[in-house]
Amino acid sequence: MNTFDMRRRSRRALVALLVGIAHAAVVLGVALRYGYEVGPSAYSVEGVLWRYGGLVALGALAAWLALELHLVVPLALVGVLAGLALHAELTPPDLVFRDVAELEPSIDEPTGFTVVENGLYLVKYLSAWYVWTAGAALAGMWEYLVRSRREWFPAPPQRWAVPSTVRTAVLIAAGAGAIHAAASLGFGFTRGINAPPLLWLWMGVGGILLLAVPAYLLVRHDLVTPMGVAVLMLVNSVYSQQYAGPGDPHALYLWAWVVFLGIALLPVRNPPPPLAVIVRRFCLR
Structure with missing residues (x-):
């Protein structure tokens, strides 16, 4: 690599970092404008680094993949998720803060506990930044592998050979x-499953296989479709948990990860050899 x-790569990395900072500034700025307690004083030092740094990392990752490898799916994914949260926050119905006493006739005096109606969209987007980052990384992996292997898609500018060996x-x-x-699993744990x-062991095994099997295929x-479907199901499960109202879709x-793995594998028309055959071939290599 020459100077x-x-x-050029350093400039791209710097631009990606600036995009990440701008992404965090917009999300936090709008959230603070609406009165949400997401300022630095609301968290410990570790909490600030986790949340603020996470927003920066999310935006920077999507921008870096777009600038360095010309991958558009991660950037589109983050743009859609952030855009939906901002649109819901900035458009009617208006945000309303209510004391619990206003909603419970049996309580006569203010409780000091506030219920937010028609809001918290950006707070929920912020709290799940690590899921969106994982989704962007997996979507980038999927897009890179597809574009580097399919002739009808433009190949990434930096095309590393990914052999189709078992290892x-x-x-x-x-x-x-x-x-x-x-x-x-991290999102499920923080949501109090x-x-x-x-x-938990069952869910851990499923958490690995839900993406490992499609990525292997x-x-x-x-086989292109299974991994793309699996990434979308991850994002959709968390998005539904955050914004769809009552229920526990992520749990x-x-x-039921076996069902969702089956859904991801539905588009497979010519299934690969059975697992026993794959293991035998691997051992004979």
Whole structure:
């Protein structure tokens, strides 16, 4: 790599960082304008770094993938999610803060506990930044693999060879599964999913397989659709949990992961060899 390429990459990284900072500034600025307690004084130092740094990382990752690798899906994903949150916050019905006493006739005096109606869209977007970041990373992985393997899509400018060997497929699948499991289980834990250890183990296995299997099929057998569907289901489960009202769709997503894995694999017309055949071939290599 020559000096010019290094400088160009450095400039792109700097621009991506500035985009991430602008992304965080817009989200936090609008949230503070509407009276949400998301200022630095509302959190500890670790909380500020986690939330503010997370917003910066989310915007910077999407921008860097677009600038460096010309990947558009992660940027579009983040843009749609942020745009929906901003649109819901800035358009009617208006935000209303109510004391619990206003909603409960049996309570005569103000309680000091506030209920927010028609709002919290940006706060929810902020609180789930790590899920959106995982979704953007997985979407970028999917787009890169598809565009580097399919001739009818423009190839990324930096095209690293990704061989279709079993070992490569297993490594990429393990990485995708780990990212998905960390994001989905972390979100479920913070939302207070109450489950015994065996159920958490079941959900952990599913959290890995839900993305590992589609990623393996993409690398090893060039099956494009399953991984794309799996990434969309992750984002949709969290988005539905955040904005769809009553219910617990993300818990259902974690508990019934076998069903959702089956949905992701539905578009597969020519299934790969059975697992036993794959294991035997791997051992004979």
